Amino acid sequence: MRAWIDRDGCIACGLCPDICPEVFRMADDGYAEVHVDEVPEDAEEMAQEAADSCPVSVIHIEED
Helix, strand or coil: CEEEECHHHCCCCCHHHHHCCCCEEECCCCCEEECCCCCCHHHHHHHHHHHHHCCCCCEEEECC
């Protein structure tokens, strides 16, 4: 499973790293980023929750 963020639409709310810090973090520019190549198996549910909770729907989760 992979996660990616359309950073052009990110509003830097910080919700995704609050929900799933194993996959998401706030970058130096203040916007969210994915910091792992593959979503760890034990974080898949939280990564999906972060995507579902994103207020601007810019987080995408894809199966490999």
